[in-house]
Amino acid sequence: MFKLKELINYSPPIILFYGEKKKLDRDMRSIVKQTGSHIRYVTIDTDTSCYYHLLSGIVAGLGGDAESVQVASQWQSAVLQADHRSAGYGKETSSYRRIWNETFAKEAALIFLQFIKKTSVKQPAVVLLDRFEEIDYSFQRLLEKYLAPILSDVKNFKLILFYEGNSKPSWKTYDFDRYTHPISRVNRNLKNFVNPYIAGRPVRIKGGKKSSPIFVGRKPAIDFFIERLMQSDSPPLMGMRGERRIGKTSLLMNMECYISDDYLPILIDLQMIESPERTENGVADLIEKFGFEIAQRLRYHYHLEIQEPKKEEFRKNPAQVFSHFLNDIVSQIGDKKLLLLFDEFDRVEDWVIKGLLQLDFLPIFKKLILNNRGIVGIVSYTNRLTDLREEKSYWREFLSDIDAFHLTTFDEDAALELIQQPVDGVIDYSEEALDAILAYSGQHPYFIQLICWILVNRGHRISRSNLTEKDVALAAQEAIIRGEAQLNFMYETACKPKEREVIKKVVFSTESHKESYPVERLDKSLSGAVESLISRGILRKEHPNIFFRIGLIDLWVRKNFTAF
Ligand SMILES: Nc1ncnc2c1ncn2[C@@H]1O[C@H](COP(=O)(O)OP(=O)(O)O)[C@@H](O)[C@H]1O
Ligand SMILES: [Mg+2]
Incomplete structure (x- = not known):
């Protein structure tokens, strides 16, 4: 007070x-x-x-x-x-x-x-x-x-x-x-205020709590999964797709706060698992690693002592041994179910390309989950896998019957909640400042957290709790440096050459991200690229114009490139 x-x-x-x-x-x-x-x-x-x-x-x-x-x-x-x-x-x-x-x-x-x-x-x-x-x-x-x-x-x-x-x-x-x-x-509060924002690491709701002001906006996704978990006849393997840093890991980590106690969620991050080592039998190797991870988590989180199968046994018949292992778990957890959350499933494709994993992994994996009534799984992956369906039949088959939720940027309410709730009573944004944060971030979770993190630090530094549009513009300049890795990824890696051409065209024909660009001025050959940028949330269309949805991308390209 x-x-x-x-x-x-x-x-x-x-x-x-x-x-x-x-x-x-x-x-x-x-x-x-x-x-x-x-x-x-x-x-x-x-x-x-x-x-x-x-x-x-x-x-x-x-x-x-x-x-x-x-x-x-x-x-x-x-x-x-x-x-x-x-x-x-x-x-x-x-x-x-x-x-x-x-x-x-x-x-x-x-x-x-x-x-x-x-x-x-x-x-x-x-x-x-x-x-x-x-x-x-x-x-x-x-x-x-x-x-x-x-x-x-x-x-x-x-x-x-x-x-x-x-x-x-x-x-x-x-x-x-x-x-x-x-x-x-005012200030008195700001002085001892610990910056609540997290930009980069997944956001986890802390011990025992059911919500956190820095975890917002995922109700539709949570409802999607809960609804399906409650239907007895729904397929026990579901999906969640979304771009890098959109919040997949954060959601998986917090799943336990939202689902009923009847499920024991276990997160298996394929990014953290070492690649299969024995190239001649990568499938056995990977399944063995899954077994090890699951046993570890059960021990650590739920104090359940499950004996993981011996290596030699695994090598003989991995699928069967793993299946026994899963049965063993299911019998120990009584009428509860195991909810296996596989994060970063894209890794499977990397291992396949490198020859470390054989293609029969996918059907074997799916069967293992589907054949055990005590187990439900969610796999999380980026749009790269969905795009691969066109050229690679194994992804087409694997993903064909997986009911997946598409995770995207926040709606305006969730975005404003993330901007204001964690700093309630400490920092005040003017109406224009709020609009500017929405426009620079494009309501993208990572960019909101990044900009707000910078703004809280700025408030501290200048001992001022009323932040304006000007403060946000300065924070955005800092955000494109701190967020370089993500921006670079979005532009250089995730965009095709024609998409980059469209982005540059719009950036260098306008004064700032606030300005629109008439779409008919672009060459016809670029219209596919425009559509793809719109569908990925980078551009926004208000016929007959296009705009940047994420102002930071515009700012970053403007800073790092010249017109042509
Ligand atoms: N539900 C959320 N609420 C608030 N911020 C989020 C949320 N989800 C993600 N973020 C922000 O996005 C960043 C990346 O989230 P993460 O879960 O690691 O994404 P992904 O796994 O899709 O790459 C986090 O560091 C955080 O700043
Ligand atoms: Mg992740």
């Missing part, structure tokens, strides 16, 4: 709080409590208020003397008169009222200043104003234009506005920002 003293001494004269109603109420109660006996406060319900109502309300609330109260009531009657006079002016009404209002507003502000100076010399005054979102727009402008500047001269007076809404209201045009201070539970 903020300290009222700090607020009074260091913040601008008008402080804007915005957020959820519940939180605002809590903050307001805390301010009221802190104001205690030595600081006075007024709460004004702004239902029907205008500028003058507010001023006169404050005057009365702060215990204005007879003279001030009289002045205040004059303001009100003047307003009523003005309304009356402007009636019948037809279309002119609003502009007439505006001019009149502004002349009068300035005058009222000066009178108000006199009053405030008189009142708050001895004691600081805090005015709380609730439901600011319901106040008339022109009022906000008058406040900004006339009241805020004069209040900067008054030391002991603060006007605190409460605005219910999840995003910052946009009063940009009148530079309201200069006088406001969005949610002021």
